[in-house]
Amino acid sequence: MALSLKTLAAEAPDRQSEPVMEPVCAALVARRAATRDLGPYTARAQAEVEDLLARFLTRERPRHTLGIVQRMGGGASKEQFLFELTSPGGSAETSVLRMDPRGAITETDRQREYEVLKLAEERLPAPRPVWLDADGSDFGQPALIMQFAPGVTKPQGAGIKVSGLGTHLGEPLRSKLKGQFLDHLVAIHALDWRSAELPSFAAPTACPTQAALWSVNYWKALWRLDRHEDRPIAALAEQWLLDNLPACDELVLTHGDYRTGNYLFDEASGRITALLDWELARIGDFHEDLAWVLMPVFGTIEDGVFRASDLFEREEFITAYEAASSRTVNRRTLHFYEVLSSWKCLIIVGANGLAAARARQNHQDVLLTFLSATTALFTDDLCRLLSQGTDA
Amino acid sequence: MSPDADERLASIVRALSDVVLPSLPAEAGLAKEQVQLCIGHLQILRAQLDHIHDYEAEELADAAALGRMLTCCAGGPATVSARARLREAVASEPGHGAAAIRAARQQINEAIGRLVEAVGIDGDDACRANLSRAILQMERQRSLKDRQWSAAFGFDAQLASA
Numbered sequence: 001m002a003l004s005l006k007t008l009a010a011e012a013p014d015r016q017s018e019p020v021m022e023p024v025c026a027a028l029v030a031r032r033a034a035t036r037d038l039g040p041y042t043a044r045a046q047a048e049v050e051d052l053l054a055r056f057l058t059r060e061r062p063r064h065t066l067g068i069v070q071r072m073g074g075g076a077s078k079e080q081f082l083f084e085l086t087s088p089g090g091s092a093e094t095s096v097l098r099m100d101p102r103g104a105i106t107e108t109d110r111q112r113e114y115e116v117l118k119l120a121e122e123r124l125p126a127p128r129p130v131w132l133d134a135d136g137s138d139f140g141q142p143a144l145i146m147q148f149a150p151g152v153t154k155p156q157g158a159g160i161k162v163s164g165l166g167t168h169l170g171e172p173l174r175s176k177l178k179g180q181f182l183d184h185l186v187a188i189h190a191l192d193w194r195s196a197e198l199p200s201f202a203a204p205t206a207c208p209t210q211a212a213l214w215s216v217n218y219w220k221a222l223w224r225l226d227r228h229e230d231r232p233i234a235a236l237a238e239q240w241l242l243d244n245l246p247a248c249d250e251l252v253l254t255h256g257d258y259r260t261g262n263y264l265f266d267e268a269s270g271r272i273t274a275l276l277d278w279e280l281a282r283i284g285d286f287h288e289d290l291a292w293v294l295m296p297v298f299g300t301i302e303d304g305v306f307r308a309s310d311l312f313e314r315e316e317f318i319t320a321y322e323a324a325s326s327r328t329v330n331r332r333t334l335h336f337y338e339v340l341s342s343w344k345c346l347i348i349v350g351a352n353g354l355a356a357a358r359a360r361q362n363h364q365d366v367l368l369t370f371l372s373a374t375t376a377l378f379t380d381d382l383c384r385l386l387s388q389g390t391d392a
Numbered sequence: 393m394s395p396d397a398d399e400r401l402a403s404i405v406r407a408l409s410d411v412v413l414p415s416l417p418a419e420a421g422l423a424k425e426q427v428q429l430c431i432g433h434l435q436i437l438r439a440q441l442d443h444i445h446d447y448e449a450e451e452l453a454d455a456a457a458l459g460r461m462l463t464c465c466a467g468g469p470a471t472v473s474a475r476a477r478l479r480e481a482v483a484s485e486p487g488h489g490a491a492a493i494r495a496a497r498q499q500i501n502e503a504i505g506r507l508v509e510a511v512g513i514d515g516d517d518a519c520r521a522n523l524s525r526a527i528l529q530m531e532r533q534r535s536l537k538d539r540q541w542s543a544a545f546g547f548d549a550q551l552a553s554a
C-alpha cells in the first residue's frame with residue numbers, strides 16, 4: 001500500500017501554527033520525500049491490472065462483468081486504463097482507472113481530484129468520478145476511477161505532441177472552441193467552493209497574500225526536495241516571488257492546469273466534451289489560471305501571432321475574460337502569476353520529473369527526461385518576465 | 393577498429409525503428425510511445441555527441457563568469473558568508489573529465505543560489521540591484537544557448553523569434 005496521506009497530513013509540522021502551505025500540500029511534500037526510499041517502480045502489467053480490477057469490481061459490482069481492459073496512451077503523470085463493465089441487464093459502461101505511479105512529474109492527491117470532479121460534474125463537462133482508492137489499499141497505489149468521456153485532445157493530423165504542448169487547432173476548430181474554453185474557465189471560477197463538499201481543501205483566508213504564499217511555498221518545497229542542481233535564475237525568481245506576493249481580493253476554485261491538451265472535444269462539432277486533469281486545483285486567485293493559459297509553451301505562433309492554447313491572442317483573452325466574468329484583471333497580479341507559472345514549470349520539468357526518472361519511480365522515465373528539454377524555455381521566460389519588473 | 397559512438401547509436405536507432413517498433417502489437421500503445429521517444433532521444437544524442445564536451449565546458453565558463461560578477465556583493469553576515477563560499481567555488485580549479493566539469497558548475501550554481509538567499513536576508517540595496525541585473529543578463533544568454541541546444545526536441549516554436 002502507498003504511504004497514507006492522512007497520516008502524513010496529521011504529522012505535518014505546519015499544523016501546529018499558521019501553515020506555510022495548504023496542509024494537504026505539506027503532506028504531499030512529506031509523502032514525496034518518504035517515497036524516494038521505496039525503490040524503483042515499473043509500469044503495471046496488463047494482467048496485473050486486470051486482476052486488480054476484477055477483485056475490486058467483484059466487491060463493488062458483484063453481478064457485473066468486466067470486459068476488455070486497455071492501457072491508455074498520452075499524459076505524463078498517471079497510469080491510465082480503459083475498461084468496460086456490463087451490468088446484469090446488459091448495459092455497458094466504459095470507465096477509466098487512473099493510478100499514481102510511485103514517483104511522478106507532479107505530486108498530487110487523488111482524493112482532491114475526486115472531490116473537485118464531484119463538484120464539477122453537474123455544472124461543467126467533466127468526467128464523472130465513480131470510485132476512489134485514496135491510499136492505494138485496492139490498487140497498490142492511490143487511484144481514481146471515473147466515467148470515460150469521449151473526444152480528442154487534438155485534431156487528426158496534428159502530429160505527435162508530447163503532453164499536448166503546442167497543439168495546433170487551426171480554423172474552424174479555433175473559432176468553435178474558444179468561446180467554450182473561456183466560458184468553462186469562468187464557470188470553474190464561479191463554482192461555490194464554500195458550500196461544496198471539499199474536505200481535503202483548505203482556503204487561504206488568514207491574510208490577503210496567503211493564497212500566493214501557499215503556492216510559492218509548496219513549489220519551493222518541491223524544488224528544494226527534487227532539484228539536482230541549483231540555477232541562479234530559479235533562486236532569483238523564488239526571491240522575487242516572496243518579495244512581491246499579491247493580495248487576493250476574491251478566492252475562487254482554480255483548475256490549475258487549464259490549457260489546450262487538457263480538454264476533450266468532438267472534432268466534428270467542435271464541442272468540448274470534458275475538462276480534464278483537475279489534480280492541481282486549489283482555492284486561490286483566478287489570476288493563477290489566467291497566467292497558466294498565457295504560458296508561451298502551451299500556445300502557438302502562426303504568421304508571427306502568438307495564440308494562448310492556439311485559441312486567443314494575449315490581450316484578446318484578457319479582455320474576453322474580463323467581459324465574461326465581470327472581473328478586472330490586475331496586470332501586476334497577472335505578472336506575478338506569470339512568473340510563478342514559469343517557475344512552477346521549471347520545477348516540474350527540471351526537478352520533479354527528473355527526480356522521478358532518476359529514482360526510477362515512474363512508468364515512463366524516458367518521457368520525463370524528454371520533457372526536461374523544455375527547461376530552457378522556462379529559464380528564458382523567467383529572464384524575460386523578471387526583466388519587465390513589477391510594473392509590467 | 394572499434395565502432396565509434398555515433399555508429400553504435402545509429403545501429404541501435406535502426407534496430408528500434410526497423411525491428412522492434414514494427415513488431416509491437418497494435419494494443420501495445422505505451423511500448424510504442426516509449427520506443428518512439430527512445431529513438432528521438434538517441435537521434436538527438438547523435439546530433440549532440442561531438443559537441444557535448446564543449447557545451448558543458450561553456451556552461452561551466454558561464455557559471456564562473458556570473459559567479460565572478462557577484463563576488464563583490466556586500467551586506468550583513470549572511471551575505472558575507474555566502475560571498476566567501478562563492479569566491480571559493482569560482483576560484484577552485486575543476487578536475488579533468490565531464491563529471492568534474494559538471495561538479496564544478498553545480499558547486500558554483502549552488503553557491504550563487506545561496507548568495508541570492510543571503511542577499512535577500514541582509515544584502516544592501518545596491519548589491520540586490522547588481523545581483524539581479526547580473527543574473528538576468530547572464531542567465532538570458534545561457535538560456536538562449538540552452539534553447540538552441542534543445543531545439544531538436546521540437547518544443548520551442550518561438551526559438552526563431554527569440
